[in-house]
Amino acid sequence: MKEEVEGIILKETPYSETSKVLQILTKKYGLVSAIAKGASSIKSNLRSLTIPFLYAKFELIYKEGKLSILTGGNIIKLYGEGKSDLKLYAYMSYLCDLSYNVLKENNDKEIFDILKSSLDKLSEKLDYEVIKNIVEFKYLNYLGIEPNFNICHKCHMVKDFYAIDGKIGGFVCHDCFKNERLITPNLLKKMKRFQEVNISEITEIKLTDEEKKLISEFLREYYETFSAVYLNSIKFLDMFKS
Ligand SMILES: [Zn+2]
Structure with missing residues (x-):
């Protein structure tokens, strides 16, 4: 089930040819690892949501203890x-x-x-x-x-x-x-x-x-x-x- 989760991207790493794995610190769940499928592609609408220090409301399919899936989101602020x-x-x-x-x-x-x-x-x-x-x-x-x-301490x-x-x-x-x-x-x-x-x-x-x-x-x-x-x-x- 999709849900909206407020968070900040701590890290992004390339995954396969076109995807990225994000480490997002979320307000609701703490640290969440999420895959942004196709996000390295210029045409992808996830591309702008996969930048380090980005603070956003992320739309996720959250999977506890597993890789969650990023499906969209709304940018709040880009730090840096x-x-x-x-x-x-x-x-x-x-x-x-x-x-x-x-x-x-x-x-x-x-x-x-x-x-x-x-x-x-x-x-x-x-x-x-x-x-x-x-x-x-x-x-x-x-x-x-x-x-x-x-x-x-001595x-x-x-x-x-x-x-x-x-x-x-x-x-x-x-x-x-x-x-x-x-x-x-x-x-x-x-x-x-x-x-x-x-x-x-x-x-x-x-x-x-x-x-x-x-x-x-x-x-x-x-x-x-x-x-x-x-x-x-x-x-x-x-x-x-x-
Ligand atoms: Zn002493």
């Missing part, structure tokens, strides 16, 4: 401005890739709203790196590896925070401190806010360049150490770091 802004495109590409990998581990429907609101904020030109970091913080919960910000005691290290999983107290990055109570508050904030409600970002760098490096080390999520897109993103 047709690749004209390469840096924006790289961040969107990374976030879609990351979302896909998180969904493979935990097909939680809440991820749709996180990704959609982050793509909206990137389109509004809010700080790309900070939006990416907020999403990365949120996804740690869905990966089941949320950092524990309540204890020192002595495992509840103490005042002094420094931070992604490789050991969080904070280090003054007594255990060796060469980790120093952190202020104010920055700690901001990092906790990253986990809680509703992305769609963000209107401005107040972080110093140093704070941004510290959070960014912490998350990268944390993902590399504790998550099996491996992403080539992050390497593409590195080209745009100043």
Whole structure:
């Protein structure tokens, strides 16, 4: 039975000579794999519905746990401005890739709203790196590896925070401190806010360049150490770091 499902295309891969397989993050079912038969053909009316970062109401024959079939749809918005802004495109590409990998581990429907609101904020030109970091913080919960910000990760005691290290999983107290990055109570508050904030409600970002760098490096080390999520897109993103 055909139904209309709101979703965002995370990936598209060629299938046979003329078709494509889409990975669509839907509001209703989470991640859905769907075949768009004949979509590579210039004459196909599905062609315009098979572009990465496309947000649309897709008409699908949904098959749980199997390949669904795309039959049509209505475009709501194409994120990414047709690749004209390469840096924006790289961040969107990374976030879609990351979302896909998180969904493979935990097909939680809440991820749709996180990704959609982050793509909206990137389109509004809010700080790309900070939006990416907020999403990365949120996804740690869905990966089941949320950092524990309540204890020192060396002595495992509840103490005042002094420094931070992604490789050991969080904070280090003054007594255990060796060469980790120093952190202020104010920055700690901001990092906790990253986990809680509703992305769609963000209107401005107040972080110093140093704070941004510290959070960014912490998350990268944390993902590399504790998550099996491996992403080539992050390497593409590195080209745009100043
Ligand atoms: Zn300690």
